[in-house]
Amino acid sequence: MTQHLPILSIISLFIGAFIVALIKEKNEMLRNTIVLIATFLSFVFTIMMYRPIILEGNILTYWMGNWEPIKDWAIGIGLEVDQLSLFFGLFISLSIVLSALYSFRYIERETGKDKYYVLFLMMSASVMGFIFTGDLFNMYVMIEIMTFASVALTAFRNDRPEAVEAGFKYIAIGSIGSSLILLATVIIYAQFHTLNLAQLAGELYNNYTAITIFALALMIVGYAVKVFAVPTHFVAPDAYMVAPSSISMLFSGIVNKAAVYGILRIIYVVYQSMNLSSMQFLLVFWGTVTMFIGVTMALAQHDFKRLLAFHSISQIGYVLTGIGLTTALGITGGLYHALNHTLFKGLLFLCAGAVFYATGTTDLDKLGGLAKRMPQTTLIFLIGAFSISGIPPFNGFVSKWIIYQASYEAGYAPVTIIALIVSVMTLASFIKVAQSAFFGQLPKEFKNVEEVPLSMRIPMWIMAILCIVGGIVPSTVTKYLITPAANAVMNSAKYVEVMMGKEFASKFYSNLGSAPVIDYKLAGYWQPIAWLILFGILLLAFTLVAVLGGFNPKKFSYADEEDAKYDVFFSGESAEFSHVGGSDLFWGLKYQFRHYFDFMHKIHSGLVNDYALSVVLTAAVILLYVFTFVR
């Protein structure tokens, strides 16, 4: 049974998709049941792999149709699940279940729900397949299914013109990315006549020619387009903004993570013997630029989901920096942040979806005071916002701290400083969101909004609780999830050995069976429980002060009432009579850095031609870098 688990966790989602395609659109009950069963089964199958793989340290291989390698030559398609794959698989299948649960009520008013669920399940299944496969071409096929399903889901609300436009942009840029990956796959196949990752890792061991380096560069650019690393990120805000929130959550939670996994697999397993420190500077620099530009663009946004999309880009920058450091600690931090990003960014997207469900808009200029009508959503939003900005008792702090420490130890002190500044700016922009969407005055037209239904709150609460757990017991999470995965990244010899046999592996590796020990200590004084208690005390004190100061939660204050607390204030010289709304909290900063922001707005032109050009330019730069420095 155990050996069949990888294929079952993939195929249950695919079967679910095909069955849903057969059901009539009106038959909601049956369809929801099947979607829930399919996603839940996949999750259970993935959980069942936890024990043999992570606890006992085995690696599962599975040859489709028993086509096992003959004479060290892999002909058939193989699945291979090691600790890294399973680590990604666990949180990906969890977020698929949660997103499905959330979707049931969230899209109840839309038409075309049957198509939604078919595409939803196809996208989920392709990501699971991508994570568990051990075959280079299979990776391409899965990423292609993933791209097309996500394009169609981006344009799901096709009554809105911007949705169709975003879908078009996504398909153009996404196809360029896929084509680069395909080209790289073809080149590698032409060189080695095999597509199996483990066999390729062996064949490529200290055997680099100009053409394999070329393939590496194309592969990295292709996956970077899927990750939305900065010069290729222009599509992401458009796509995340118009897609339904349950899908935006999957975009940032699983589609992005799949591409991160792709980069990890290519660099650390297939090309494991190259001089990793030559790759280090590229990835760290790229990640740092990504996190900085993402967060500064987020500060200037007026739409809840667009802002979240830019934060998603920025947080992926942290992940890239972490995994790019090529040290054990850096990879640990990067993987931890990937997990945390899925949790808190999914949570925030679900909050944005809840706001949209209740009010029908995500425009921060129109929202306000929702805390009075939607207390639970507000609480969940605050947990997510604290997590993403790295406030101590929440999970974002732990992973960011590890990344700071790792980047400092690796000699990238400027990166540490930029990462800290970006974290502060993240907090600043979430204060803006909280202030303009959840606090302040409630506009009259939202007088009757209600808290979202229970089936939408359950996924949000599950993620919120996981956010807190990840922050309170970081050592347990690290021990039982992250360290095995980081170990698998560092020990690619075992991957090859299990897949292709000891004989094959011993031809290339002299140090079989010896995994590098990952042992590290977090710098500084770090007591999560103490922080939690401190946080609780501060919260209590805050509540006490607010209540003693005459705060009355029963009293509503509407936007057109006279209340000195909410008076418009005027400031600045040339902008003397400007009205500073809640969503424009940082207008001063924007004014000071207007040249930078003007430049940024010019770059984000909205023209797909420019975006395609920037992808091509990125490819050119990466090719130059890789040919010059990577050996």
Added chain:
Amino acid sequence: MSNKNIKVKDYIIKSAADFFTPIGLVLGLYIILHGHLSPGGGFQGGVIVASAVVLIYLGYGYEKSSSTFKPNILKKSEAIGALMYTFFALLGIFYAANFCRNVFFNIGNPGDLFSSGTIFLMNAAVGYKVLTGVGFLILLMFGLLGNKEA
């Protein structure tokens, strides 16, 4: 190209479509069924069968072709084809060792049509999925072609 609003008057194209449609269908089905014996297989044969949709469209116009091959049924059939494939592939897990494993392959003489076990059925399922899927896509695109607004 002919529009769905215009009645077909071109008898040459119509008779050519009449003539070639059966040939295309038979050839496509032959390739699907002999996927395990000769070059080709489910996908290639399925595309050839789907070309019958194009021929009928060319000869008789959109309305006739969409009423002959009902798009809704084609869409559902594609899902059925995919389900059939996964079912036969899962048989490998239940009866032998692995997913996609060929089972019951000891029947018949090698070289015969029915001699290959479930690989034959998997091939047929792929052929069915492809012929319905590609046929549906062709109809969809022709529908857009006749639609002046789109």
